[in-house]
Amino acid sequence: MAKTVLVIDDDRDIREVAKASLELVGGFTVIVAESGRRGVAVAQEARPDAIILDLMMPDFDGHQALAQLKDGPDTAHIPVIMLTAKVQANKLELVGKGAAGVLVKPFDPMQLSNQVCEILGWNAGGKDPGHSGCAKE
Amino acid sequence: MQAERIQATVAAQKSDEVRSALEKVWLSSRPEALGRLVTLRRFTDSLRSGTPDQDSWERALSAAHRLSGSLGMFGFSEASVCAAEIEALLAGGSTLDVATLARLVERMRGLLERTQASSGKPEQRDL
Numbered sequence: 001m002a003k004t005v006l007v008i009d010d011d012r013d014i015r016e017v018a019k020a021s022l023e024l025v026g027g028f029t030v031i032v033a034e035s036g037r038r039g040v041a042v043a044q045e046a047r048p049d050a051i052i053l054d055l056m057m058p059d060f061d062g063h064q065a066l067a068q069l070k071d072g073p074d075t076a077h078i079p080v081i082m083l084t085a086k087v088q089a090n091k092l093e094l095v096g097k098g099a100a101g102v103l104v105k106p107f108d109p110m111q112l113s114n115q116v117c118e119i120l121g122w123n124a125g126g127k128d129p130g131h132s133g134c135a136k137e
Numbered sequence: 138m139q140a141e142r143i144q145a146t147v148a149a150q151k152s153d154e155v156r157s158a159l160e161k162v163w164l165s166s167r168p169e170a171l172g173r174l175v176t177l178r179r180f181t182d183s184l185r186s187g188t189p190d191q192d193s194w195e196r197a198l199s200a201a202h203r204l205s206g207s208l209g210m211f212g213f214s215e216a217s218v219c220a221a222e223i224e225a226l227l228a229g230g231s232t233l234d235v236a237t238l239a240r241l242v243e244r245m246r247g248l249l250e251r252t253q254a255s256s257g258k259p260e261q262r263d264l
């Protein structure tokens with residue numbers, strides 16, 4: 001069964017490209033949310049296998065969403081990968097706050113699934129011919 | 138050997154599917170990217186004629202941030218780097234050099250215009 005990844009980003013382009021990339025290349029099931037607050041609510045409801053969370057969002061940013069996800073009994077166990085631009089990246093700080101890893105924007109759509117698998121220690125390479133993702137372990 | 142050939146074929150198909158999906162997203166988001174460029178040009182003009190308010194500054198910073206984050210995904214690496222330079226410049230606050238900003242914004246305009254030149258099929262894509 002395909003793993004489910006929740007992508008939280010206020011930028012429509014990022015959401016759509018990440019969704020297409022993770023679904024087509026990785027074989028994941030992808031759900032999206034357009035704000036940090038909405039993302040936390042979706043995570044509580046859908047309990048995805050992993051979350052990709054944008055750091056810089058208005059009102060309720062990635063730091064706040066990460067804290068709420070890690071404090072929530074229903075979501076604390078879900079690995080969260082932070083998505084951020086190079087200029088802001090502070091991997092150690094984010095990992096210290098509970099993030100599983102950091103992805104840098106802009107990402108390569110062909111490589112996104114592999115990067116997610118690598119960060120999460122999921123079985124990359126796939127067992128299906130040509131399956132470069134890790135959803136079908 | 139045959140497994141390798143099948144793998145290569147499937148990988149190529151996936152690559153085509155992703156390219157096609159990217160093309161669709163870019164076609165719908167290009168007007169938004171051009172709108173962000175307008176925001177940056179207006180901000181540059183307002184810097185020349187005085188001190189822009191905090192809201193204008195934040196809108197410009199957000200526009201540069203979004204351009205930097207999204208253009209690279211579509212394969213427009215040069216434009217993405219240019220937007221990142223603009224973002225870094227704007228984040229520097231009061232030390233901002235207006236001439237440098239204007240030069241970068243003009244360069245961004247040229248790069249984005251080239252993405253329009255082939256009716257939705259960006260020439261600069263190096264994905």
